[in-house]
Amino acid sequence: MVKNHINETSFFEWDPETYKSYFKKIKDAQEVTIPKLNEMACEQVEVAGVPYVSLFDNKKYSFVLRGYVRHWLGQVWREFDRVRLVELISQKSERNIRQAAS
Amino acid sequence: MPFRNSITIVASPRPRVGKTLLARLLTDFHLQEGHSVAAFDLNAGKGTLAQFLPEHVSRSAIDDLKGQMALFDRLILDDGVTKIVDLGHGSFQPFFTLAHQFGFAAETRSRGNALVILYLLTPDHTSVEAYRSLRSRLPEAVMAPVHNEIFGVAQHRERYGLVGSATVIRLPLLAPAVRKYVEIPPFSFADSPPSADDVDIDIELQHWLGRIYLEFRELYLRVLLTDLKSSIGL
Numbered sequence: 410m411v412k413n414h415i416n417e418t419s420f421f422e423w424d425p426e427t428y429k430s431y432f433k434k435i436k437d438a439q440e441v442t443i444p445k446l447n448e449m450a451c452e453q454v455e456v457a458g459v460p461y462v463s464l465f466d467n468k469k470y471s472f473v474l475r476g477y478v479r480h481w482l483g484q485v486w487r488e489f490d491r492v493r494l495v496e497l498i499s500q501k502s503e504r505n506i507r508q509a510a511s
Numbered sequence: 512m513p514f515r516n517s518i519t520i521v522a523s524p525r526p527r528v529g530k531t532l533l534a535r536l537l538t539d540f541h542l543q544e545g546h547s548v549a550a551f552d553l554n555a556g557k558g559t560l561a562q563f564l565p566e567h568v569s570r571s572a573i574d575d576l577k578g579q580m581a582l583f584d585r586l587i588l589d590d591g592v593t594k595i596v597d598l599g600h601g602s603f604q605p606f607f608t609l610a611h612q613f614g615f616a617a618e619t620r621s622r623g624n625a626l627v628i629l630y631l632l633t634p635d636h637t638s639v640e641a642y643r644s645l646r647s648r649l650p651e652a653v654m655a656p657v658h659n660e661i662f663g664v665a666q667h668r669e670r671y672g673l674v675g676s677a678t679v680i681r682l683p684l685l686a687p688a689v690r691k692y693v694e695i696p697p698f699s700f701a702d703s704p705p706s707a708d709d710v711d712i713d714i715e716l717q718h719w720l721g722r723i724y725l726e727f728r729e730l731y732l733r734v735l736l737t738d739l740k741s742s743i744g745l
Binding site for chain 1: 576579580583584587609612613614615618
C-alpha cells in the first residue's frame with residue numbers, strides 16, 4: 410500500500426476511523442511512503458520528460474533541482490529497501506509461475 | 512585530475528570567531544594573485560563581508576529555493592572563477608545539510624574543482640562535533656582547520672583529532688593599532704595602506720599579510736598535491 414505525498418496529499422490522519430477502514434483492513438499489507446518532492450524539481454522532471462535518474466545525472470539542469478530529485482529518490486529507494494519490495498515482488502512472481510505451471 | 516578552480520567555504524558553527532576576517536583575507540589574496548573571484552556572504556547585521564568588499568561580494572540566503580539556486584548553481588558553475596563563501600554561524604547547519612543532500616562535494620570534484628573548508632577551531636563541544644560530522648558527511652572536501660591566534664596559543668588539536676603532522680593554518684594576531692583601521696568597512700587589504708601617515712602601521716600590516724598569505728599559498732599547494740596524488744592513484 411503506497412502513501413504518495415508527492416503533492417502533499419493527506420490520508421485521513423485526522424479521522425482515525427476512516428484511516429483504519431482504509432489502512433488496517435488488509436492483513437500483512439506493507440506500507441510504502443513516498444515523500445513530497447519540491448514542486449519546482451517535480452515540474453522540471455515533467456517538463457524534461459525523462460526518468461528521475463536521468464535528470465539528476467544530467468548537468469544541463471539546475472544543480473539544486475537535481476539535488477532535490479537525488480535526495481528524494483534516495484528516500485524513495487530506502488523505503489523500497491525497508492519493505493523489501495524486490496523480494497516481495499519476486500516471491501509473488503514465483504508463486505504465480507508455480508500456479509500457472511500446476 | 513588536477514583541480515582547475517576552488518570553492519572555499521569559511522565556516523564555524525560559532526559566532527565571532529574570525530570567519531569574516533578570514534574570508535576578507537582570502538578574497539583579497541586571490542585578487543592579488545590575479546584570479547577572478549566571486550565571494551558570497553551568508554551573514555546578516557554589521558561588519559559583513561559584503562560591507563567590506565562590496566564590489567566582489569554577493570549577499571546570499573538559502574532559506575528558499577530561489578536563494579539556494581542563486582548560491583549553489585553559481586558555486587558549481589564551470590566559469591573559471593574562484594569562489595569563496597563566508598558562512599555565517601546561523602547558516603552553518605542548513606548549508607551543510609543541503610550540500611550533503613545535493614551531493615555538492617562529489618559534484619564539485621567530478622567537475623575537476625576543489626572544495627576546501629576553512630574551519631575555525633574553538634574548544635567547545637558543538638564545534639568539535641560539527642567538525643567530525645563534516646569530515647564524515649563530505650569526505651571529498653579538503654578540511655583545513657584554522658587557529659585564530661586572537662583566542663590564545665592553544666590549537667585544541669587533540670579534541671579535533673589532529674594528530675602528528677596534521678597542518679593547522681595560523682591566523683596571526685594583528686596589533687590593536689592596525690586592527691582599528693582594518694575593521695571599518697569598506698576596507699580591502701589589496702588596496703592602499705590604512706594610514707598613509709603612519710609607516711609603522713603599514714609595515715606591521717604588510718608583515719601580517721605576508722604571514723597569512725604564505726599560509727594560503729601552502730594550503731592551495733597541499734590541495735593541489737593531494738589532488739595530483741589521488742589522480743595518479745598514490
